[in-house]
Amino acid sequence: MSRVHDMGGRFGDGAVVPEAEGVIFHADWHPRALALTLATGSFGKWNLDISRHARERLAPNDYARFTYYEKWIGGLATLLVENGVVTRDELAGRVEPSPSPIAERALKPDQVADVLAKGGPADRPSNIAPVFKTGDRVIARRFAENEKVDGGHTRLPGYAAGARGRVLRLHGSHILPDAHAHGLGEAPEPLYAVVFAASELWAHPEHPRDEVVIDMWQSYLRADNEA
Structure with a gap:
């Protein structure tokens, strides 16, 4: 996810201005x-x-x-x-x-x-067993890359790469986008909601005690043995 679209947490793009309520489209096309x-x-x-x-x-x-x-x-x-x-x-x-x-x-x-x-449910049975439980301390993979396809799609955002967090809950097993986006099958694996402190993600957070919850597949995470 090193392409230009990975804009989360990037500086210099200006303030986020909320849309007026009820505005959905800005042009007839x-x-x-x-x-x-x-x-x-x-x-x-x-x-x-x-x-x-x-x-x-x-x-x-x-x-x-x-x-x-x-x-x-x-x-x-x-x-x-x-x-x-x-x-x-x-x-x-x-x-x-x-x-x-x-x-x-x-x-x-x-x-x-x-x-x-x-809709399009993405939950699937998997032969990969969960290795984390609620409350476990984890670290996101250091580099936000697709490990299956060089330069390929991944749902691991760059701003969270290498960050320490805590497992909030297990969502079950879901299709792994890193494989699915490249015709490599659904490759379902456990998916977790992981909580990160704002101070862990941002250099100068306005509200350091705020938290960000990110859904992350098991292959994006490793145990934080220093916790």
């Missing part, structure tokens, strides 16, 4: 971008983690200048081309688009409510 992403997800050509990583893989200059939904469309364009759904020439309007044999799989408007209501 934003809901269309969301709808298109949901509709094409039903093709079965990629999963949520692959989709997320496609946005992370945008060129750094593009990622920095794109708005939120421009990132979504940029990532989706990558997935459509990589999976042979459309060609670059079709996307650019240089040739007439050809009907895709999987077009009928796209989510239809009358299906949306039911699909969203079902």
Whole structure:
């Protein structure tokens, strides 16, 4: 997670300004971008983690200048081309688009409510036993990298790498995004809610006694034997 998207805890980006209550979209094409992403997800050509990583893989200059939904469309364009759904020439309007044999799989408007209501549960049985319990002191992996794929997707945020925390609870076992984003299977393993003191994460926290809770997979953690 060393790419430009890993912005948590980064200095110099300015204050976070909350949106006015009720504001969801800022342009008329934003809901269309969301709808298109949901509709094409039903093709079965990629999963949520692959989709997320496609946005992370945008060129750094593009990622920095794109708005939120421009990132979504940029990532989706990558997935459509990589999976042979459309060609670059079709996307650019240089040739007439050809009907895709999987077009009928796209989510239809009358299906949306039911699909969203079902959600996409990521809990799975695993043959990996939990090694931590509530209250255990742990240390997050020192480097926030994907250990399976060089430069690949991971849900370990850079600002928490190497930090000491405490296990709040075990969520059960869940799909490991580090594998799932790269076609390596679901590889489910135990997932924990881990509490970190603000003073452990930030150099100059405004409220040092505040706490941050981060969901972390077992492979992100090791026992804090100095606790």
